[in-house]
Amino acid sequence: MSSSGRSAKKGSGKNSDLAAKAAQSARSAGIGRRPSKFASAVSSAAPATAVPAGQPTKIIKKPKVASTPFQRLTEIVKWVDLVIEVLDGRLPETTRHPASKDIFGNKPRVLIYSKSDLSDGEKLRAFVKAVSEQEQKGPPEKRLILDLKSMAHKNTFIEAALAVTADKRAALAKKGLLARPMRACVVGIPNVGKSSLINWFVGRKKAKTGDSPGVTRGTQWIRVHPQLEMLDTPGILPANLFSPEERQRLALLNLLPAEGYDNLEIAKFGLMLMKKYYPKRLETYLPGLSTYEDGLDYIAERKHYLANGGRLDHYRAATIFLRDLRAGKLGDLTFDHL
Secondary structure, three states: OOHHHHHHHHHHHHHHHHHHHHHHHHHHHOOOOOOOOOOOHHHHOOOOOOOOOOOOOOOOOOOOOOOOHHHHHHHHHOOOOEEEEEEEOOOOOOOOOOOHHHHHOOOOEEEEEEOOOOOOHHHHHHHHHHHHOOOOOOOOEEEEEOOOOOOOOHHHHHHHHHHHOHHHHHHHHHOOOOOOOEEEEEEOOOOOOHHHHHHHHHOOOOOOOOOOOOOOOOOEEEEEEOOEEEEEOOOOOOHHHOOHHHHHHHHHOOOOOHHHOOHHHHHHHHHHHHHHHOHHHHHHHOOOOOOOOOHHHHHHHHOOOEOHHHOEOHHHHHHHHHHHHHOOOOOOOOOOOO
């Protein structure tokens, strides 16, 4: 083949490569491609006019959706007539939400002290009586001690709820509006008995309950009386609002998630409180325990709790002591400074 023929063939090959690259670029850019019937409506709906230069583009923000139990509660409170705060009778002060006055504003309140069967009845009754006799400032408020394992005093609660909402019902009647049930939300930190209160009223399990803090997952409206509806809300626990000592007290009674504390530390704290408030109960539980410096060491030794190598098992001693204290095996207890 002549040199001129070889040159022509080389030039033809280069032109073919260039043409192929150009076609590939066009396909990548979408040139010459038929419109697809599945094309996005967003991409096909171009604006009729361009935004003038120098003018900012308007951004439409989606409304924020409440994503945490605390955020949902603040939304719910806007639409209710009454707030029912459930408190643990063993910690009647500590279990009240640290920011309850700010969150609930001027909503009427009924404060329920639950788990009275595990609480120091004499101490709790004296506290509730003293607080109730103080001059009231702010929204109407009633305080009740209820045993949610007994159906007694059900009417007492209904009367209290209707009493604190009397002004609201009178205002509705004055406006000529039809009477409707007062809407109430049940609030409190996890595991204080919010769902148990609902079940106590309806006589059967309508709300999920359990021994673990935060077991209630959703919200439920339940008619408990012709003039009262209750909304069971997830527990609220803004841990940053509790002091370190308050957190220890909550953990002691299983009112904090288990992953949030150490059993050894909390058991030692519980032994200290028992020695301070109920030393005789410690002696009944295990003779000599109230005077022994290292209570966990003493429990493990007396009950023969041994770990690997024959060492005393302090963790087992702590776990069983906490279990017995929470179950009432050390007697009826109330630990707050009342």
